[in-house]
Amino acid sequence: MKKLSKMFIALSFVGALLAGCGSGNNAAPAAPAQSEKPAAQPADANQGSSEKPAEVSSEPVTAVGSTALQPLVEQAAKDFMAKNAGAQIQVQGGGSGTGLSQVASGAATIGNSDIFAEEKKGIPANELVDHKVAVVGMAAVVNPKITVDNLTKQQLIDIFTGKITNWKDVGGEDQKITLVNRPKSSGTRATFHTFALDGNEEAEGITEDSSGTVRKIIAETPGAIGYLALSYLNDTVKPLKLDGVEANGENIATNKYPVWAYEHMYTKGEATGTAKAFLEYIMSEETQKTTITQLGFLPITEMKVERTADGKVNQK
Amino acid sequence: MSRRSEGTTVIKSNIISDHHTPNKGERTDYLAKKLLTRNKRQYVQNLTGKTIAMICAGLLVAVVVSITYFIASKGLTTFFFDGVQIKEFLTGLKWDPEGEPAAFGVLPFITGSFLVTMLAALIAAPLGIGAAIFMTEIYPRFGKKVLKPVIELLVGIPSVVYGYVGLTLLVPFIRGHFDVLGFSLLAGGLVLALMILPTITSVATDAIEAVPQDLRNASLALGATRWQTIWNVVLHSALPGCLTAIVLGMARAFGEALAVQMVIGNTTKLPGGLLDPISTLTSGITLNMGNTIQGTPYNNALWSMALLLLLMSFVFNLILRILSRKKLVNK
Numbered sequence: 020m021k022k023l024s025k026m027f028i029a030l031s032f033v034g035a036l037l038a039g040c041g042s043g044n045n046a047a048p049a050a051p052a053q054s055e056k057p058a059a060q061p062a063d064a065n066q067g068s069s070e071k072p073a074e075v076s077s078e079p080v081t082a083v084g085s086t087a088l089q090p091l092v093e094q095a096a097k098d099f100m101a102k103n104a105g106a107q108i109q110v111q112g113g114g115s116g117t118g119l120s121q122v123a124s125g126a127a128t129i130g131n132s133d134i135f136a137e138e139k140k141g142i143p144a145n146e147l148v149d150h151k152v153a154v155v156g157m158a159a160v161v162n163p164k165i166t167v168d169n170l171t172k173q174q175l176i177d178i179f180t181g182k183i184t185n186w187k188d189v190g191g192e193d194q195k196i197t198l199v200n201r202p203k204s205s206g207t208r209a210t211f212h213t214f215a216l217d218g219n220e221e222a223e224g225i226t227e228d229s230s231g232t233v234r235k236i237i238a239e240t241p242g243a244i245g246y247l248a249l250s251y252l253n254d255t256v257k258p259l260k261l262d263g264v265e266a267n268g269e270n271i272a273t274n275k276y277p278v279w280a281y282e283h284m285y286t287k288g289e290a291t292g293t294a295k296a297f298l299e300y301i302m303s304e305e306t307q308k309t310t311i312t313q314l315g316f317l318p319i320t321e322m323k324v325e326r327t328a329d330g331k332v333n334q335k
Numbered sequence: 336m337s338r339r340s341e342g343t344t345v346i347k348s349n350i351i352s353d354h355h356t357p358n359k360g361e362r363t364d365y366l367a368k369k370l371l372t373r374n375k376r377q378y379v380q381n382l383t384g385k386t387i388a389m390i391c392a393g394l395l396v397a398v399v400v401s402i403t404y405f406i407a408s409k410g411l412t413t414f415f416f417d418g419v420q421i422k423e424f425l426t427g428l429k430w431d432p433e434g435e436p437a438a439f440g441v442l443p444f445i446t447g448s449f450l451v452t453m454l455a456a457l458i459a460a461p462l463g464i465g466a467a468i469f470m471t472e473i474y475p476r477f478g479k480k481v482l483k484p485v486i487e488l489l490v491g492i493p494s495v496v497y498g499y500v501g502l503t504l505l506v507p508f509i510r511g512h513f514d515v516l517g518f519s520l521l522a523g524g525l526v527l528a529l530m531i532l533p534t535i536t537s538v539a540t541d542a543i544e545a546v547p548q549d550l551r552n553a554s555l556a557l558g559a560t561r562w563q564t565i566w567n568v569v570l571h572s573a574l575p576g577c578l579t580a581i582v583l584g585m586a587r588a589f590g591e592a593l594a595v596q597m598v599i600g601n602t603t604k605l606p607g608g609l610l611d612p613i614s615t616l617t618s619g620i621t622l623n624m625g626n627t628i629q630g631t632p633y634n635n636a637l638w639s640m641a642l643l644l645l646l647m648s649f650v651f652n653l654i655l656r657i658l659s660r661k662k663l664v665n666k
Contacts, residue, residue, distance in 0.1 A: 114626040116626035116627050117625050117626070139628055140628065140631050140633075141628040141629075141631040141634075197516060202622040202623045202626065203430075203623065204433070204623045204626035205626055206626065223603060224602065226600070226601035226602065226603075227597075227601065227622075228621075228625075232502070239507060240517070
């Protein structure tokens, strides 16, 4: 009996090993097949004029990257596949950096990102085509027990750089401030760093990557302050006004509230086939008005200003 | 099918020869023939068995070699192409790979990894070895039937669950009792201790069980109490095995990422005490890997940290080797 069970364990181990190898082998040829596609795209784009409607094929489209954008793309992909039988869209997270590098190397059809490709070192931004699909605002968020509900930009900077360490210095109760930060590579941190802190270096604090965990920590830790995309807000945490301006769609659309970022979906070369149809679907009036608004994002169509990769804001 | 039919022929021939009292020469002839002729089927079986085993072994060796090569080639880029000094990397206190100028000091991560591992081992080792003694020496029936399965159940719980439980219960508990944040070295050590407890317990149990019964009997015959026997005889001769158990547990703790990341706070600073937040090598890698671009110095620095982890696991393996050799000498 003992021998038999040992044999069984050994066999199942070998089986698992082989299965692992098998999947590895399967994955390998898939990647080059996809990477050939973008090379063919520019030629197509030049020949056929862009008037031709995008055709949906059964060729799988992969959209990889930003976890902030992921829920939106997932929902849109679900709706899109329900409407177009045979279309296959796979959505994965992994972070903005992963999205950008995967689409640049051709491993993914669409790369989702919270930041401009130009902002990330090591990405050939001129090879990528930017599709801005939505806008998301970010707000400084505090534990609901904190009585402060407005901070000036200077106060916010002083808090995050560690100059102010007690809530009583900004009109709250006598309580220590706990910073909840994102990792240095995070896209959300980059946006907050640039537009809320004016590029000032943050002090060390608790660091967590997933927005859900950050929200949980802020909700449970007395005196905690952090930042979240508006799509992640709920009753357990309290967003702060910045210079008296509330973080809402109206104020973001006019750039009165400056802490926001585009949600980008990059393709390598012009999008074709299913990917093009999918991007058109996301940009359609219908998706922008319903799905995007419901999930806490701001439709790109409602923006009254435009922002370039180097942060310059122009009226539309 | 064919095997069975052949078996029957052998038996038949034996029966026949038994019954018809025998022509002995014929029988030995038959057996000699049977034994000396090369059995084709057995030959094929042996060959396939050997081939499968060789392929598996070769595959494993190839995997290990290629992983080592891959991580080393990526990890060493930091030093050979990005121009980071190894000394600066290992002893620097500032971690700001995208800053101007960039700083690649990973000492806070290394310190965090070591401290949290040591703490976990300090907590889990006495508990695990204690449980092993209980299971083998004091109450074997209850231990084998109840305690061992229960402890081994801990292995099956995914590490993210440990992290979440730690974040939900342990962190607020520490915060409530010590007037600190709660995200701390202590929380990480406690979570890890629970996670490595099964490893330590089961390996230590095997080591203690392997102590010959004669030693116990001799000790008891000399008039030693049960406690004296356990402490001076059993534990003493099982010591290398128990150390192996602890090192195995530590190796596991050193590489654990998710659970630790959720409860230690990930502050890139040297901790001032047990209740301060820390970072570990693994949490540094998991937090940043997804957002860095392959080929940039930032990404390469993360691979260097991975290389460090790999080297540490080699060190742990080396210690295990030395310990197991010691065991042989003791015998």
